[in-house]
Amino acid sequence: MRLTAIAVDDEPVALSVITSHAAKVPFLEMKGLFTNAFEAMEHLNREKTDLLFLDIKMPDITGIDFLTSLTNPPMVVFTTAYSEHAVQSFELDAIDYLLKPFSLTRFLKACNKAHSLLQLKQQSAAAVYAPDYVFVKSGYEQYKLQLDDILYLESAGNYVNFVLKDRKLLSRLSMQEALDLLPGSLFTRVHRFFIVANSKVERIDRNFLYVREASISIGAAYADAVARIWKGGME
Secondary structure, eight states, rough: OOEEEEEOOOOHHHHHHHHHHHHHTTTTTEEEESSSSHHHHHHHHSSSSSSEEEEEEOSSSSSSHHHHHHHSSEEEEEESSSSSTTTHHHHHTTTEEEEOOOOOHHHHHHHHHHHHHHHHHHHHHGGGGTEEEEEETTTTEEEEEEGGEEEEEEETTTTTEESSSEEEEEEEEOOOHHHHHSOOOTTTEEEETTTGGGGGGOOSSSSSSEETTTEEEOOOGHHHHHHHHHHHHHH
């Protein structure tokens, strides 16, 4: 499985480094190098792209603003000489954050993370053949979880806690990776730290959803998604 990618950076030298590193990653195929962010945007609108290497400090538009302007963004790895945007980048579900100058080893680690996430997405797409369960890795074991047993998911640092009817399962996933495992029609992200099973939501008020004994905060950015849960329950 190949990973298609483009890189956006206003410094040609930085793009040369990415090109050199990418040539050594067997599953990575660079489809474009852009010093102009708006030309990159046009490319993304035309061509299917799995991964975006994106500089943050650019003259016309910041990498953060560029990413948030995309309606259907690919996976993103930020590449920058500045560390102060790291927290914000992960709030945007960035795969990784590479500080310049970065080594081939560090670049490869970011590519491997993106490659693993793409595999998870493909497994999720194939779930049409087995729609009632997912496999989730915890430690060295793979566990088969019935979708109907999942109440909600909670972020726990670099892990996600799957809260089930009778137990909890901790898995080393990002929230986006966990969300990609689950059918979008059955599960909704309602906060940076929470994903809920739509059918398990018993009550919703202005600030919280209630799933059994748990009160789950509603993030301001996810209000529309929460409204769809409520609307779906009324249909």
